[in-house]
Amino acid sequence: MDIRLWILLVTIPLVPLGIIRTMKALVPLSITALVLIMFGLSITLYYTFTDIPPLSQRELITHPKDWPLFFATVLFAMEGIGTVLPIENSMEHPQHFLGCPGVLNTAMSVVVVLYGFVGFFGYARFGPDTKASITLNLGSETSLGELVKILVALSILFTYGLQFTVPTEIVWKKVGPMVSEAKQEVGYYVLRATMILGTVIIAVIVPDLGPFISLVGAVCFSILGLFCPAIIELMTYYEEGYGPMKYLLVKDTIVIFLAAAALISGTYTSIQEIVEFYMK
Known part of the structure; x- marks a missing residue:
C-alpha cells in the first residue's frame, strides 16, 4: 500500500x-x-x-x-x-x-x-x-x-x-x-x-521527512529556540542591568550569533540536500 x-x-x-x-x-x-x-x-x-x-x-x-x-x-x-x-x-x-x-x-x-x-x-x-x-x-x-x-x-x-x-x-x-x-x-x-x-x-x-528535518531545525528552532529567547532576555533585563561583568549580555550575544550562523548555514545546506534528494 x-x-x-x-x-x-x-x-x-x-x-x-x-x-x-x-x-x-x-x-x-x-x-x-x-x-x-x-x-x-x-x-x-x-x-x-x-x-x-x-x-x-x-x-x-x-x-x-x-x-x-x-x-x-x-x-x-x-x-x-x-x-x-x-x-x-x-x-x-x-x-x-x-x-x-x-x-x-x-x-x-x-x-x-x-x-x-x-x-x-x-x-x-x-x-x-x-x-x-x-x-x-x-x-x-x-x-x-x-x-x-x-x-x-x-x-x-x-x-x-x-x-x-x-x-x-x-x-x-x-x-x-x-x-x-x-x-x-x-x-x-x-x-x-x-x-x-x-x-x-x-x-x-x-x-519523506528526512531531508526536511534539518531545514525545520535550521529555520524554526534557531529563531524560536535561540534567537527570540536571547532577545527577550536582553529586553527584560535592560533596565535592571545584565549582572556582574554584563555576563547576560555576553551570553545572549553569543547565543544570537550562533542562532544566526545556524539559520544561514543550516538553511543553505538543508535546501541543497533537499534538491539533491528529489533530483535522484
Missing part, C-alpha cells in the same frame, strides 16, 4: 487523540508513550550493539560542509521545548519545575544523555548508512525491527495532543474572539481538528 494511504488512515485515531485539551487527560497517554518509546529504545540498542565494527573504520569527524546539517538536526531535537510552559502551568507545585534538580533539569539531562548515547553508538554501528531515523536501519526482515517502528509510531500518536497544545492555544487567542460565546468550545475543537488535518495534508505532500 502506498505510504500516503497509510498516512490518511492514521488520521482516524489522530484527530480524536489530538483534540484532547486537558493536561490530566493527556498524562496517561504520555506515560504510555514513554513506556512504548523506552521499550522500542531497548530493542534498538540491542540491534545497535550487535556486531559493532571497530571505530577505526568510521570517519570520526565529517567534512566541515556537513556540520551545518548536524547543528540544524540538533536544533530540531529541541522540538519539545514548546511544552515547557503548559506543563509548568498545569503542575500542582510549579515551583518544583525549575531549580536544582527540578523537573526541567532532570528531564533535559535524561534527554541529552539519551540523544548523545543513541547518536554515538548508532553511528558507530551503521556508519554513513545511518538513516534519518535509526529505527529505519533495523530493516524489515525481522519481527523485532518492525515492532520498534510500531512502538515509536504509537508513542508519537499518543503524545500528539500534548505537542499540539501550544500552537493551538496561540492560534485560538486570535480566532477565539471571532467566535460567539455560545460556540466557543465547539469552535476550539473545530480549529484543533482543522489544524491536525493540515499537518496530515503536509505529511501526504511530503511523506
Whole structure:
C-alpha cells in the first residue's frame, strides 16, 4: 500500500487523540508513550550493539560542509521545548519545575544523555548508512525491527495532543474572539481538528521527512529556540542591568550569533540536500 494511504488512515485515531485539551487527560497517554518509546529504545540498542565494527573504520569527524546539517538536526531535537510552559502551568507545585534538580533539569539531562548515547553508538554501528531515523536501519526482515517502528509510531500518536497544545492555544487567542460565546468550545475543537488535518495534508505532500528535518531545525528552532529567547532576555533585563561583568549580555550575544550562523548555514545546506534528494 502506498505510504500516503497509510498516512490518511492514521488520521482516524489522530484527530480524536489530538483534540484532547486537558493536561490530566493527556498524562496517561504520555506515560504510555514513554513506556512504548523506552521499550522500542531497548530493542534498538540491542540491534545497535550487535556486531559493532571497530571505530577505526568510521570517519570520526565529517567534512566541515556537513556540520551545518548536524547543528540544524540538533536544533530540531529541541522540538519539545514548546511544552515547557503548559506543563509548568498545569503542575500542582510549579515551583518544583525549575531549580536544582527540578523537573526541567532532570528531564533535559535524561534527554541529552539519551540523544548523545543513541547518536554515538548508532553511528558507530551503521556508519554513513545511518538513516534519518535509526529505527529505519533495523530493516524489515525481522519481527523485532518492525515492532520498534510500531512502538515509536504509537508513542508519537499518543503524545500528539500534548505537542499540539501550544500552537493551538496561540492560534485560538486570535480566532477565539471571532467566535460567539455560545460556540466557543465547539469552535476550539473545530480549529484543533482543522489544524491536525493540515499537518496530515503536509505529511501526504511530503511523506519523506528526512531531508526536511534539518531545514525545520535550521529555520524554526534557531529563531524560536535561540534567537527570540536571547532577545527577550536582553529586553527584560535592560533596565535592571545584565549582572556582574554584563555576563547576560555576553551570553545572549553569543547565543544570537550562533542562532544566526545556524539559520544561514543550516538553511543553505538543508535546501541543497533537499534538491539533491528529489533530483535522484
